[in-house]
Amino acid sequence: MVYEALDFYDIDSQLTEEELMVRDMVRDWVEEEVLPKIEEACSEGVFPDEWRVSLGEMGVLGAPLEGYGCPGLSYTAYGVICRELERGDSGLRSFASVQGSLAMYPIWDFGSEEQKQKYLPKMATGELIGCFGLTEPDYGSNPGDMVTRAEDKGDHYLLNGAKMWITNGTTSDLAVVWAKLEGVIRGFIVETGDEGYSAPEMKGKHSLKASVTSELVFQDCKIPKDRILPGVKGLKGPFSCLNNARFGISWGALGAAQACFHSAKEYALSRIQFDQPIASYQLVQNKLSWMLREITKGQLLALELARKKDNGSWIPEHISLAKMNNVDIALDIARMARDIHGANGILDEYCIMRHMANLESVKTYEGTHDIHNLILGRHITGIQSFTRSL
Numbered sequence: 001m002v003y004e005a006l007d008f009y010d011i012d013s014q015l016t017e018e019e020l021m022v023r024d025m026v027r028d029w030v031e032e033e034v035l036p037k038i039e040e041a042c043s044e045g046v047f048p049d050e051w052r053v054s055l056g057e058m059g060v061l062g063a064p065l066e067g068y069g070c071p072g073l074s075y076t077a078y079g080v081i082c083r084e085l086e087r088g089d090s091g092l093r094s095f096a097s098v099q100g101s102l103a104m105y106p107i108w109d110f111g112s113e114e115q116k117q118k119y120l121p122k123m124a125t126g127e128l129i130g131c132f133g134l135t136e137p138d139y140g141s142n143p144g145d146m147v148t149r150a151e152d153k154g155d156h157y158l159l160n161g162a163k164m165w166i167t168n169g170t171t172s173d174l175a176v177v178w179a180k181l182e183g184v185i186r187g188f189i190v191e192t193g194d195e196g197y198s199a200p201e202m203k204g205k206h207s208l209k210a211s212v213t214s215e216l217v218f219q220d221c222k223i224p225k226d227r228i229l230p231g232v233k234g235l236k237g238p239f240s241c242l243n244n245a246r247f248g249i250s251w252g253a254l255g256a257a258q259a260c261f262h263s264a265k266e267y268a269l270s271r272i273q274f275d276q277p278i279a280s281y282q283l284v285q286n287k288l289s290w291m292l293r294e295i296t297k298g299q300l301l302a303l304e305l306a307r308k309k310d311n312g313s314w315i316p317e318h319i320s321l322a323k324m325n326n327v328d329i330a331l332d333i334a335r336m337a338r339d340i341h342g343a344n345g346i347l348d349e350y351c352i353m354r355h356m357a358n359l360e361s362v363k364t365y366e367g368t369h370d371i372h373n374l375i376l377g378r379h380i381t382g383i384q385s386f387t388r389s390l
């Protein structure tokens with residue numbers, strides 16, 4: 001069945017020629033190269049290497065960054081790229097988000113000139129892959145309490161600690177790792193092959209199966225002095241990266257939702273029960289109408305947020321709202337689409353269960369739904385409610 005992306009308010013008519021060109025390029029690539037292989041990649045638990053190569057060739061890695069061989073596209077274009085990638089699979093969008101927003105961005109914004117020259121051009125082409133190590137086994141929503149430590153040993157730093165749930169970890173050439181140096185959070189670039197560093201893969205996921213997830217382990221890991229990111233101290237470093245990645249998710253989740261809507265609509269029109277297509281029954285139309293309504297609202301939210309990112313009038317709370325809302329509705333739409341497909345909805349012949357399982361991770365990573373709610377609660381009331389004394 002030919003994919004028709006739901007765009008009820010013709011929102012894409014507001015895109016520039018360049019943004020439309022990028023949309024069509026990524027959409028065609030996902031159709032031709034990703035969708036035929038995604039179920040196999042999931043069942044084998046791998047991220048196919050040719051996808052890394054193609055993403056580099058298409059010039060979509062680090063999309064909104066300028067200079068150092070980066071594409072220099074608008075944030076709107078970056079959102080559109082995320083939407084089209086995640087229509088294929090959230091694991092694919094995760095790969096691009098981590099590479100661009102979580103590994104390239106901190107080097108681009110906080111790195112030294114030498115670090116930018118050394119890493120960014122090759123990361124833009126996909127020759128070098130990066131990951132982002134913030135979460136620890138005991139510190140997820142509250143990374144400020146992290147225990148990974150760096151010690152200044154005169155001519156080098158010594159890292160000790162562990163990170164968990166790190167996307168692209170095992171397959172990365174470098175990791176941007178957040179650790180405390182004399183009690184202050186700093187960013188460090190750790191390269192594969194550095195003494196005392198390993199990145200074992202985490203197995204057994206029922207979600208984001210085509211995405212590599214890993215632990216990062218630092219045991220007296222020795223790294224040269226010039227691998228600290230000089231331009232940032234404290235949580236501002238990782239949170240700046242997360243703002244950009246969360247922005248991408250607010251668009252990406254719509255891609256997954258649109259894929260589920262498309263499948264549900266086609267199925268409802270072709271599935272006959274009680275001598276009629278199930279699409280002819282009012283209850284089914286109500287479900288489809290609700291999906292259309294939520295996707296359209298989510299698209300308006302995402303576009304307005306992208307405009308704010310492009311003109312600089314955004315605040316982090318705008319991103320929290322869009323990430324939280326669009327992942328939430330995408331997950332509900334996936335569940336409703338599964339319901340419309342009846343028993344067939346659980347088969348890998350349809351994309352539904354894969355998107356649904358993926359979106360469970362997307363709801364949790366990059367700030368859980370609850371944490372984004374609390375960020376908005378703090379914005380409304382001026383009262384911080386993240387911590388409570390017992």
Ligand SMILES: Cc1cc2nc3c(=O)[nH]c(=O)nc-3n(C[C@H](O)[C@H](O)[C@H](O)COP(=O)(O)OP(=O)(O)OC[C@H]3O[C@@H](n4cnc5c(N)ncnc54)[C@H](O)[C@@H]3O)c2cc1C
Binds near residue numbers: 142361369370374
């Ligand atoms: C597939 C996958 C890939 C990931 N990739 C990366 C990556 O590349 N790099 C990286 O650093 N991390 C990554 N993560 C980690 C992710 O960011 C964390 O899982 C997330 O921040 C939540 O942390 P946690 O899982 O420890 O949950 P917890 O923080 O333990 O939260 C558990 C529950 O408690 C709730 N909760 C926590 N605190 C509060 C509070 N104050 N008030 C109310 N409710 C609260 C949460 O909302 C949640 O429902 C990834 C996770 C997954 C699943």
